[in-house]
Amino acid sequence: MRSLSLFAGLFLTSAAVADTPVLTVYTYDSFISDWGPGPAVEAAFEAQCSCDLQMIGAGDGAELLSRVKLEGTRSEADIILGLDTNLMADAMKTDLFEPVSIVADYAVPNGWNNKFFTPFDWGYFAFVQNVGLETVSNFRELADSDLKIVIQDPRSSTPGLGLLMWVKAAYGADAKKIWNDLNDNIVTVTAGWSEAYGMFLEGEADMVLSYTTSPAYHIIAEQDNSKTFAAFDEGHYMQVEVAGKLRSTDQPILADQFLKFMVSDVFQDIIPTTNWMFPAVTPTGGLPDGFPKALSAKKSLIFSPSDAALLREDALLEWQAALSQ
Amino acid sequence: MAGSVIAISLRLIFGGAVITALLTFSFGTAAVVALRGHGFGPLLPTDLSAIRFTLWQALVSAFLSVSVAIPVARALSRQSFFGRRALITLLGAPFILPVLVGVLGLLSVFGRSGWISELLLFFGLGRLSIYGASGVILAHVFFNLPLATRFILQGWSGVPAERFRLTDSLGANSWSRFLLIEWPMLRGVLPGAFVLIFLLCLTSFTVALAVGGGPKGTTIELAIYQAFRFEFNLGKAASLATIQFGLCGIVALLAFLVPLPKVGDIGLDRLAHQFGARKHRRLDIIWISGAAGFLILPLSAILFRGLGGILSLPGQVFSASITSLLIALISTGVCIFLALGLSLSIAYSRLNTQKIVEGISVLGLSTSPLVVGTGLFLMIFPFVNPASLAIPVTAFVNAMMAMPFALRVLIPAVRDIYNEYLHLRLSLNMGRGIWLMRIVFPRLRRPVGFSAGLVAALSMGDFGVIALFASPDLQTLPLILYRLMGSYQMDQAAAVSVVLVAQSLFLFWIFDRGGRGHTES
Numbered sequence: 001m002r003s004l005s006l007f008a009g010l011f012l013t014s015a016a017v018a019d020t021p022v023l024t025v026y027t028y029d030s031f032i033s034d035w036g037p038g039p040a041v042e043a044a045f046e047a048q049c050s051c052d053l054q055m056i057g058a059g060d061g062a063e064l065l066s067r068v069k070l071e072g073t074r075s076e077a078d079i080i081l082g083l084d085t086n087l088m089a090d091a092m093k094t095d096l097f098e099p100v101s102i103v104a105d106y107a108v109p110n111g112w113n114n115k116f117f118t119p120f121d122w123g124y125f126a127f128v129q130n131v132g133l134e135t136v137s138n139f140r141e142l143a144d145s146d147l148k149i150v151i152q153d154p155r156s157s158t159p160g161l162g163l164l165m166w167v168k169a170a171y172g173a174d175a176k177k178i179w180n181d182l183n184d185n186i187v188t189v190t191a192g193w194s195e196a197y198g199m200f201l202e203g204e205a206d207m208v209l210s211y212t213t214s215p216a217y218h219i220i221a222e223q224d225n226s227k228t229f230a231a232f233d234e235g236h237y238m239q240v241e242v243a244g245k246l247r248s249t250d251q252p253i254l255a256d257q258f259l260k261f262m263v264s265d266v267f268q269d270i271i272p273t274t275n276w277m278f279p280a281v282t283p284t285g286g287l288p289d290g291f292p293k294a295l296s297a298k299k300s301l302i303f304s305p306s307d308a309a310l311l312r313e314d315a316l317l318e319w320q321a322a323l324s325q
Numbered sequence: 326m327a328g329s330v331i332a333i334s335l336r337l338i339f340g341g342a343v344i345t346a347l348l349t350f351s352f353g354t355a356a357v358v359a360l361r362g363h364g365f366g367p368l369l370p371t372d373l374s375a376i377r378f379t380l381w382q383a384l385v386s387a388f389l390s391v392s393v394a395i396p397v398a399r400a401l402s403r404q405s406f407f408g409r410r411a412l413i414t415l416l417g418a419p420f421i422l423p424v425l426v427g428v429l430g431l432l433s434v435f436g437r438s439g440w441i442s443e444l445l446l447f448f449g450l451g452r453l454s455i456y457g458a459s460g461v462i463l464a465h466v467f468f469n470l471p472l473a474t475r476f477i478l479q480g481w482s483g484v485p486a487e488r489f490r491l492t493d494s495l496g497a498n499s500w501s502r503f504l505l506i507e508w509p510m511l512r513g514v515l516p517g518a519f520v521l522i523f524l525l526c527l528t529s530f531t532v533a534l535a536v537g538g539g540p541k542g543t544t545i546e547l548a549i550y551q552a553f554r555f556e557f558n559l560g561k562a563a564s565l566a567t568i569q570f571g572l573c574g575i576v577a578l579l580a581f582l583v584p585l586p587k588v589g590d591i592g593l594d595r596l597a598h599q600f601g602a603r604k605h606r607r608l609d610i611i612w613i614s615g616a617a618g619f620l621i622l623p624l625s626a627i628l629f630r631g632l633g634g635i636l637s638l639p640g641q642v643f644s645a646s647i648t649s650l651l652i653a654l655i656s657t658g659v660c661i662f663l664a665l666g667l668s669l670s671i672a673y674s675r676l677n678t679q680k681i682v683e684g685i686s687v688l689g690l691s692t693s694p695l696v697v698g699t700g701l702f703l704m705i706f707p708f709v710n711p712a713s714l715a716i717p718v719t720a721f722v723n724a725m726m727a728m729p730f731a732l733r734v735l736i737p738a739v740r741d742i743y744n745e746y747l748h749l750r751l752s753l754n755m756g757r758g759i760w761l762m763r764i765v766f767p768r769l770r771r772p773v774g775f776s777a778g779l780v781a782a783l784s785m786g787d788f789g790v791i792a793l794f795a796s797p798d799l800q801t802l803p804l805i806l807y808r809l810m811g812s813y814q815m816d817q818a819a820a821v822s823v824v825l826v827a828q829s830l831f832l833f834w835i836f837d838r839g840g841r842g843h844t845e846s
Contacts, residue, residue, distance in 0.1 A: 155555035188456035189539030198813020
């Protein structure tokens, strides 16, 4: 098969670098886009590892986990980067991940202790909109409004799954009612975050499910003050994004080295202004000017990985049923 | 004598093998899927709504395509105008147009930020939104209206002009002409066109993926894909695939009862008649220009947006286009080898046998690529990483999927040659080699070229099985196109579309032209 691929001209470069060890990282698509953290991370790590870091996009975060299950122990990946706490319990059940211990001074709210996964950034989900557009301050108002939103599929995307958890955390048993009423606000459900955000920027919707830190991208990188997020009085669900090392890796030492690098200053410094999330370990230089502040503990919603795993299936059925109408 | 006995048994073995392969391909993969799935376990409400939506959208799409095609075909059959021939040729294009390209074009015209929305906004009206059922149906009509129009136009061209002249000289008005001539013709053509389009929409995947808009626009095919890629729930994928296979089977049985339209392009460019041409000219112009606009606007939107960007496309597009070419060529080779072999091996059989074989090939039409993909995946999975076989599997599945089209061209072609020339072979006591090389193959050049062109173009644009099997680092043109659309880089996506369409059309043209040889130049 390799020879067929070679014939197809796909791996023409691999022969030239055959002697350099290759570390393969599966991640979500937006991480490796031109404006994402990927290019800078690759350059910085390759400068210190004398290896070839190959980061491969495999859809959005939740699709990543499916990919891991599909490839099982045959996977060519060494590291999976981009799962979150809502998927962690499910990921650990696969028995495909190797415990690691990466010590760092984590700035993740509520601290961190999990022996399989290492956090690299975190943030709060929020609906991003244009400044000046009518705004809403909770899901009930959003559902009653005529605002058009784009959301992501909770089966393929971590923001999509986060939204399910958000509604559950804020409304509990009434979540179903909220979804029924939100149905007519939803323009479309995309497979991943990139598609949804792209559609929003092209004017295909009034709001998009993203993060409280997304407007900072427009403000800092583009000097564009036209984007803001709708602050919800019921609080915002949090996401902690994590990476894990596969048991099947053929580069265990290099994989550990990458995870250590991931929580180091170099990597963490890249995160705020490329992935537009809060760094998991605050870099010595601090956060850039204009970067938003963390919310109060009262407004920060999150389920533990095990609670999220318990809620997930029912929440998903509820969501599918409401949106099939 | 002994030699011919061996030849006959070889022929039977080959024919039998191909038919067994076809049957294994559709029933075998479905059986694997059913064994792996939980059979007909309790269906979730969301599965039921996917089934409902799949059937409903296929019915509406087929109904709209066929009913709009009637006035358009009627107008085309009696009006002569500049570009008529080009327009009729263009009607064949959506059949080989990669689905993603069509969807991208439709989005540029009918999307929330498309041309029509901008126009509506200019007049102070709201934007269009095509995500959901409306988008799925719009895209299905876009792809199938031209197909239906060609089938019905074929029907009109098949009516001898003398009949129109006769009714005319008997002083019949247009209503009685419709009752006496056109309605009987339509009654013969419409059911086949309807069933064929219904079948194509029943197994629709790419359209629902791109514009379905979430659970409300999810077809069963898409649900299979999601169970696979999003949840890696093979059991669920298998259950859904069993349902899909059942549905397709029922419709395929229906398809046995109605004569399906022929694939081909013969005789379409002549005017059927011109009765009523002057009287209905205005109305006809509206139908023709409406249909032409609906077809041409999205295509030109892509050209308009993509042509400028071709030169600045990243290098990966080049290697992807080579991979796509490779897949297309392998599947064309496999498909034509099998289809031609099968057609030749049943050439001496009775007409009934030939009809049965043609019928079996219809199975391929009703086979869902994702059911087959799921089945093959489950078979391969225990042994190797299926992603490493993505290219050969895709090429093979595409070859099998295109078999019905190739067989429907080749079986009648072989039959005609044998009917016409077999007595020549017998009377001259011609040897087998000379018979095949001098008589049969030269006459098969054109149908083989045409069907190879079809297969190559279909395979080039395929986005079904490849989406199921692809590993993140595999790149084909449709995969790149999907990823670019995903990251909303619409200008680059349009540029890749232009490359993809150009490559598909080029392959089609090469094969078709090669088949025509010097005979017409």
